[in-house]
Amino acid sequence: MRHIFSVWIFIGLATAVWAESIKVASLSTVLSDIARNVGGDRVEVREIIKPGSDPHLYEPTPGDIKKISNVQIVLANGLGFEPYLDKLRSSVEKSGVTFVVAGSAVKPIACMEVDHHDHSHADNATDPHWWHSIANVEAVTLQVRDAFIAADPVGRTEFEANAKAFEDKLKSLSKWVRLELAALPKSKRILVTSHDALGYFAKDYGFEILPVQGISTSDQPSSQKVRHLIQEIKDRQVKAIFAENIENPKVLRQITIESGANLGGTLYADGLGSGDAGTYLGMMRSNVTTIVGALQ
Amino acid sequence: MRLVILICFLAIAGIPVYLITRSRPLLVQSSGELPAKKIVPYEITLTASTPAHLALAAVGQKPVESSPSAESLIATYSMDASKPEDLVVKARFVSPQKNAALRIQVQASGKMLKDATLWGSESIEDVISIP
Numbered sequence: 519m520r521h522i523f524s525v526w527i528f529i530g531l532a533t534a535v536w537a538e539s540i541k542v543a544s545l546s547t548v549l550s551d552i553a554r555n556v557g558g559d560r561v562e563v564r565e566i567i568k569p570g571s572d573p574h575l576y577e578p579t580p581g582d583i584k585k586i587s588n589v590q591i592v593l594a595n596g597l598g599f600e601p602y603l604d605k606l607r608s609s610v611e612k613s614g615v616t617f618v619v620a621g622s623a624v625k626p627i628a629c630m631e632v633d634h635h636d637h638s639h640a641d642n643a644t645d646p647h648w649w650h651s652i653a654n655v656e657a658v659t660l661q662v663r664d665a666f667i668a669a670d671p672v673g674r675t676e677f678e679a680n681a682k683a684f685e686d687k688l689k690s691l692s693k694w695v696r697l698e699l700a701a702l703p704k705s706k707r708i709l710v711t712s713h714d715a716l717g718y719f720a721k722d723y724g725f726e727i728l729p730v731q732g733i734s735t736s737d738q739p740s741s742q743k744v745r746h747l748i749q750e751i752k753d754r755q756v757k758a759i760f761a762e763n764i765e766n767p768k769v770l771r772q773i774t775i776e777s778g779a780n781l782g783g784t785l786y787a788d789g790l791g792s793g794d795a796g797t798y799l800g801m802m803r804s805n806v807t808t809i810v811g812a813l814q
Numbered sequence: 815m816r817l818v819i820l821i822c823f824l825a826i827a828g829i830p831v832y833l834i835t836r837s838r839p840l841l842v843q844s845s846g847e848l849p850a851k852k853i854v855p856y857e858i859t860l861t862a863s864t865p866a867h868l869a870l871a872a873v874g875q876k877p878v879e880s881s882p883s884a885e886s887l888i889a890t891y892s893m894d895a896s897k898p899e900d901l902v903v904k905a906r907f908v909s910p911q912k913n914a915a916l917r918i919q920v921q922a923s924g925k926m927l928k929d930a931t932l933w934g935s936e937s938i939e940d941v942i943s944i945p
Contacts, residue, residue, distance in 0.1 A: 696941035697902065703873050704897035724897075724943070 540669045541589040545600055546573070547789035548649040549593040549620060549658070551798045555684040556662050560673045564589060569790040573599070578606055587613040590669050593662065596621025599646035616665065621646065623661040624654040627717055647787065651718035652692045655798060659684055691799050698806050699723050706813045710751060710759035710779070712770070715787035719805075730759075730769065744769060751777035758782030758812035782812030854895040856922045856944065860887040862905050863915040869904040883908050895922070898944040903932070910936040918942050 539562045544550040547569045554563055566582055567573050578586070586592055587610045594600055596619035607617055621644075629643040648654045663681035667674045699707075707725040709716055714729035728747060730739055739747075751759070751773070760782045761770060774781055785808060786801045794800040860868045868887040871877040878889040893899055905916040916938045920928040927945055932938045 693940060696900070697939070700871075700900040700902045700941045701873055704894075704899055 540591060540666060540673075542591045542593060543586045543589040544593040545576075545603075546593060546595050546620070546649075548655070548798055548801075549595070549662070551790060552655065552659055552662050552684070553593060556659060556677055556681045557666055558676060558680050560670060560676060561666060567789065569796055570792050571789075573788050578602055583609055586610050586615065589615060591615070591665055592617050594619050595646055595648065597626055597644045597646035597648065616669070618661060618665045620648060620654075620658045620661065623657045624648040624651070627721055629714060629717065645714075645717040647715045647718060649718075649798070650716050650787075651722050652688055652695070652802070653722070654718065656685055656688050659688070687799060691802055695723070695802065695806050698810050702810050702814055706757070708754060708756050708813075709809065710747070710756055710773075711762065711785065711787070712760070713762045713787050715762065716785070728756075730773065739769060744773065748773055748777045751779050756813075760785045760808070760812070762787040780812065783808040785809070852895040853892050854898075854922050856891050856893055856898060856920055856927075858889050858891060858901060859917075859919045859921075860903060860905070861885065861917040861919075862907065863913075864907055864909060864911065866905040866907040866914075866916070868916075869902075871902045872899040874899060893944075901942040901944065902939070903942055904937070904939045905932075905934070906937040907935075914938070920944050 539560050540557065541562050541564065542553050542557065543564045543566050544553060545566050547565070547567055550563050550565050550567075553561055557563065564585055566578070566586065567576055583606065586606065592606075592610070592615055594603055594617060596603065599621075600606075603617075603619075626644045626648070629645045648658070659681050663677050666677045670677075704724060707723070708728060709720065709725050710728045710730065712730050714727060716725070716727060719725065720727045728750060730744070730747060750756075756777070756779050758780045759770070759773060759777075762785055770781065773779070785805050786795050790796055790798065790801050791804070795804040858870060860870060862868060862885050865883045865885055866880075867883050868880040869877065870879075870887060870889050872891055872893070875891045875893070878887065880887045891899075891901075901918070901920070903916065903918055905914075907914045912935055914934055914936075916932045916934070918928065918930050918932070919926065920942070928942060930942060932940050
């Protein structure tokens with residue numbers, strides 16, 4: 519009896535060791551987090567875009583293309599967020615890599631600013647920052663789950679259970695966000711941001727966005743636009759403005775000094791950060807806490 | 815006569831030049847002018863499937879609770895019709911059970927604006943947005 523038991527343990531361990539995990543390359547920090555949550559131990563995620571890095575400045579290097587050629591699945595945002603996506607797809611096509619593009623699973627919304635700085639809006643000014651809507655993240659979780667099941671049908675039960683657990687966490691997060699924001703009067707739901715990236719969040723929770731175009735790029739906003747923005751901040755008594763990445767502190771300083779608004783803190787607009795904001799749940803909690811704390 | 819004709823000609827020719835070159839106020843994109851507030855009474859009714867401690871709150875409004883427990887709670891909040899605040903609703907059921915429900919109805923000017931049902935067991939807490 520003892521021998522049979524030992525043989526079973528040996529077979530179990532051997533299967534676990536030899537079971538090949540799905541190799542996934544991710545072009546988004548948010549998608550990396552979703553992949554880890556859904557895939558668990560059955561998936562090895564290779565982060566091409568790392569937390570805290572600027573995805574707009576990224577261009578695939580030959581090394582990255584080699585890395586991507588060796589995976590089974592590539593996770594991408596789509597909606598024009600990765601201007602290099604078509605090129606990348608054609609260069610690794612022969613390797614049999616499957617591309618899972620989140621943009622095809624979500625309900626896209628239009629961008630506020632048509633000539634939105636450094637994103638390439640190939641899809642005619644579609645806002646590519648889909649992950650700021652929790653409902654979209656739920657949809658993409660199911661999309662990723664299905665892609666993993668297709669690549670590793672043996673892992674179906676595990677992927678389904680993991681996806682369900684992550685969905686439950688997203689539902690709790692959604693309720694938490696609603697309860698936190700209920701304390702913020704509708705008249706104060708104005709986000710002056712350096713970057714027009716929170717359109718999905720604004721749509722879900724009744725915010726109005728006043729982006730400072732050009733403040734996070736080399737493009738300078740015109741002095742007339744800055745003047746109008748300062749006047750609007752004053753007229754509407756906006757308490758705080760938010761920076762995503764202070765690349766142009768001079769303009770931000772000018773706006774805060776002249777409008778009387780405070781710097782409300784940093785919002786994670788283009789992906790995950792580090793520490794508590796290193797996961798999707800943490801990033802959303804951080805953004806909501808920053809917004810409510812600054813505008814209340 | 816020639817002088818009159820010349821003046822008339824210059825006046826007629828000058829009109830389009832004036833229209834094109836006159837200084838106009840700049841178009842301001844901002845929505846600096848805010849619409850006037852229209853305060854409307856919203857009648858909110860919470861109905862629980864079994865007796866519960868019911869509570870209702872909204873930013874800028876006085877919180878209302880049933881004490882100690884009840885099957886329904888009615889309150890009227892006066893809010894800006896263009897931006898009514900979100901309602902925080904809570905129900906803590908006296909006898910926890912599966913599929914306990916809390917119905918939330920919001921009416922204004924005799925029109926039903928929201929009719930939603932939330933489900934839970936021991937307690938329910940959520941936010942209801944008024945369209």
